[in-house]
Amino acid sequence: MSHHEMSVEDVKKHVRTYIAVFVALLVFTGITVGVSMLGQNQGWTVTTAVLIALFVASIKGSLVACYFMHLISEKSMLFGILALCAFFFLVLLLIPVITVSDNVGVH
């Protein structure tokens, strides 16, 4: 459904979603901080801590993108562009790996 022709009823439904998402985001923020403190006390490895932190952040990010930014109701053309962007984003994130992993030099 396009936002172009939304009725007042539709908008009201949306508003309820927004508030639910808002509450969820606050809860997840609490979870992130809590888990991080717990991890610090328990002495988790960096990998575990990173994975958990990024997992929660991804959930929060998806909520914002899907509901606040209405990505969930967009057309496939935009997904194509964002997928391309996501792919190149991953390539960018490979830079640290390739800088460190396969070099004959010693740091």
Next chain:
Amino acid sequence: MNLLLASTHYGAWTPPLYSQHGGSIDKLIDVVHVFMFVIFIPWAIFFVYCLMNFRARPGHKATYTPIKAKVSKYAEVGVAIFEAFLLLGMSMPVWADYKNNPPAPDQRLEMRVVAEQFQWNFHYSGPDGKFGATRSSLISASNPIGLAEDDPASKDDIVRVNECHLPVDKPIYLRLTSKDVIHSFDIPTMRVKQDVIPGMEIPIWFTIDKNATTDSIRPQMKTVVPMDKAEWYKVRHLVAAVDHKVKDEVVLAKGADLGADLTKGKELLEQLRKKGLTELTLEPRNPLEIVCAQLCGNSHFKMKAQVMTHTAEDFAKWLTESSKKPEMQTDF
């Protein structure tokens, strides 16, 4: 081409080659270029044919339907296959060999190369085979690599600036580091090139041809230059290979160079011309050079070192003699 490129026997294509691994690199370069011509020449012939045959002229009309050119598909597939061959058959094995198989520690000459603006510092471990400790706080103009005198291992170490002595026919293992910016260690005649990056130590290795001592290479590069082609820029690194005489008077003694700078060089050449000399017999003063291939500042072009290659015996002699006098050479 010879006139434009070579004033000495330096090759009109790749430079002369004095290392053992370089042959495979040159071979790849040659094969790629043959391949390029094999593609380009037919392509160019077809191109010129189309340009001439299909020019607009009265009575000639373009055809709407495209030609069914299977040839293009075959050509594209052929190109792809040949590229795969170049990659898998030639480039990768050479590279893997160049990177993956360092010579065993007991068989190689290991040395450290410390690059800085704008000089190459060479650190030999000396007869004991142990490198003395280095500390950056000790670095000064007279101690360019910060060698710690209090370390017993450093007693017989040799440090040379812009002067690199190497044995022939023995694997050489270099550990490259930089003090300041990125440099690139390049010996064109050995087909060796490696960026030198601060914060990293990068090893490279190569073996110099058995017969490639500096003293034997120099006469091989001997050349005769007609006087009217002798421009200072082109002969500035060359010295007289024989005594040049005009009526029994030596006008240019063996080993003499042709002027240290442009003004002197021009004058000298003019004098020789006036005295009636018609040609010069020349050879390079230092046929082997290490140069910096990565822009490293305003005197980047001056950053070079002389390579002196010796036979095993001569090198051993040089090593023992030099290690007796541990003071640094600071003639730079």
Next chain:
Amino acid sequence: MSTTVIPHDLEPHPLTGMYNGKFGIWLFLASEIMLFGALFSTYVLLRVGAPPGQWPAHGSEILNVPLATLNTAVLISSSVTMVMSWAALKMKKFGSAQVWLTITFLCAGAFLVVKYFEYTDKFHHYQVWLNDPMPVGGHEVTTIKGHLTADSPKLECSEKTGAFNIPEYVIITPDGDHGSSGHGEAVRVEGSKIKRISNFGPRHSPYLATYFTMTGLHGLHIVGGMVVILYFMLVGGAIWKRSPEKYTNRIECTGLYWHFVDLVWIFLFPVLYLL
């Protein structure tokens, strides 16, 4: 203004389902993803490559997590108020839309104020690395963290690299055990004994360099968003009168940008503060 009418300026294109502005802002956001992607990549590289001990084990060793948590909540709130403003416009309630917009603006302002306090705290906190261990408060230490007293000479930056030159001497009040200031007596350290001195600004370490660059760039995005929001707070009425649809669209586009800024923070917060 423009004498030509641009197709799909207001009505969505059937292929993309978006009007020009919305499609444009999404493309812009794609480029922003790549911008922050490069910074995240930098963060990972420096962290992975760091020698042991150079990088703090947990951001809370240096940074103020409670303040940042508060800021996260503030920014999330501003995101929801932004979308509420758009929803109000969709319901043709211009007045309440402007109220939501104003709250968004205030939240953004609050975020920056908190950030300001976080930043200044870091800039006034110093660390001195010593050449040789020296006794401070009964311990032999190689590094002192604390606040410089007013008697210390002003530090000057090296022209070449922007790092601090070593001064003649400094007088520093060392921190207490938990980083709280004011504990211990001021110590005078001669310049000859100092290996390096820095405040907890970007020059301090790769970690703080990353922190200041990423949060700084994010902060600039917030400022940019605030300028746009302020613009619509001031002239929104005029645009609304001329074309309600156009104004709604513009608020939607602003919102998309604003949510993205929020989204970046959602990742920055755990990455910089909690790891």
Next chain:
Amino acid sequence: MSGHHDHSHGHHDHGHDLPFWRKYIFSVDHKMIGCQYTVTALLFLFFGFTLMMIMRWQLAYPGQAIPFIGQYLSKDIAADGVLVGDGYNAFGAMHGTIMVFLAIVPLAVGGFGNYVLPLQVGAPDMAFPKLNMMSYWVYFCGGVTMLTSFFIKGGAAASGWTSYPPLSVFASSGQTVWLLGMVLLITSSLLGSVNFIVTTVQMRAKGLSFFRLPFFVWAQLVTSFLLLLAFPPLEAAGVLQLMDRLAGTSFFMPSGLVFSSEPQTHMSGGGSPLLWQHLFWFLAHPEVYVLILPAMGIVSEVIATNTRKPLWGYKSLVYSVIFLGFMSFIVWAHHMFMTGMGTTLSTFFQATTMVISVPSVIVLTCLILSLYGASIRYNTPMLFALAFLPMFAIGGLTGLPLGLTASDIHLHDTYYVIGHFHYVVAPGTIFAMFAGIYYWFPKVTGRKMSEFLGKLHFWPSFVFINVVFMPMFFQGMAGLLRRQYDQTEQLHGSIAHGLTKMSSYGAWLLALAQLPFIINFFYSMFKGRKVDANPWESTTLEWAAPSPPPHGNFDKTPVVYCGPYEYSVPGKSKDYCPQHVAMEA
């Protein structure tokens, strides 16, 4: 749609009432902005070329005073008329930066893209006219910023156009100005690319499906995506280097640096010089395609028109450029083989580099097969477009030994590299740009450029540009390194000095060969032969608009009935069927 059209038509006359500064300076009309871009970029092109001509003097006659202008150069650049090392490096860095970021990209994308793309898609303007105006002015400010760096203390940036740290971080303040200029230029490109994509996707005329778009539009669309997604990492890297220079951070500065015998212990260290190279080449490799794709687009348009037959394999051309664009993001590290890269990575990047050569071969094949069975008109734009083909082929082929790691050991950082990419960019892209200028000049001015002067421009240019660049392959083979203030300081440089001089003379003669173009450009603007809206009898939509097109472009909103290159269709009275004319059965 028709409603809109009437509306816009009603306003046409107001276009003439705009005050001077709104019409010619802060214009929002894509055509005026395109012209602004073109003129500014041509000036920068000329300036960048001048820098190179001065450098070529130093190379041909090292240590001798530069004739005519040497005495006027500032002390940071030349002492007693002789270029100094820093001056040479500054000229080199600025030549690269200006040519790539201030001349060719703005000309190819900002100039041609802005002017032609909206016309070819049948749109009245760009999607965001004001943003378009802003792109130009941000670009202009970036250019001015770059130029001011010549006048500050210590001179302009001198660390190469690649600006590798730590050298660039230790460099004088010209580097800071360079970085600020780059941030502005990148911003301008980003704004422009958003505008291009939205215009192409959303504002195509009725009936103009994606596979009816002229190839030029496709090329611009892919280019815009490259700019959009590859430039931001360089912007981030620029910000990081600015931080390193101004805030004392160590993003690119490793621990333990010693600079002029001074240990740099006051820096935190812990950074990575290689990080910059990765971020830089992550942009700069796609940037190569940003330079070449619009050129391919222009050449295709000119060739289709002047062969009087459809482009051979239009769809393969389109798929090829899309694939080229995509692949260009994953080949960047082939610029970094010498940084100590191991076997795995080098294999990956060599392989992608070989793969990316395949679509380039396809593009060339399609273009040359388009000539078969044609009726070729040899006018000036066509000559430049045809010359592009073998020049680009040489440039592309010589990329092979550089893309293979083993041969790259010898050729890396030598003149072979310079020869290779200049063949792609100078006789390649710049020739395509000239083709474009001669081709669309009648659209912009309503007048044709002189054919005689055009040919007087083409033939010497074609000869001399080869005299400039062909020797470089042999110099590179001999091992001659790039970025050398005095090549003869090294043995092999001294030996190759004859070729260096030949190259220099080629460059100066090439400059002379541009005089007919400059005369032609201004003469034809006022005195050229007047022509109608479609002088080349071409099919694409820009020729459906009047010459020059008014504000709003088309008298009647065009509707498209057929593909872009319907030439010599059998059974038709004319040998071309414009896209906006319904084909009679």
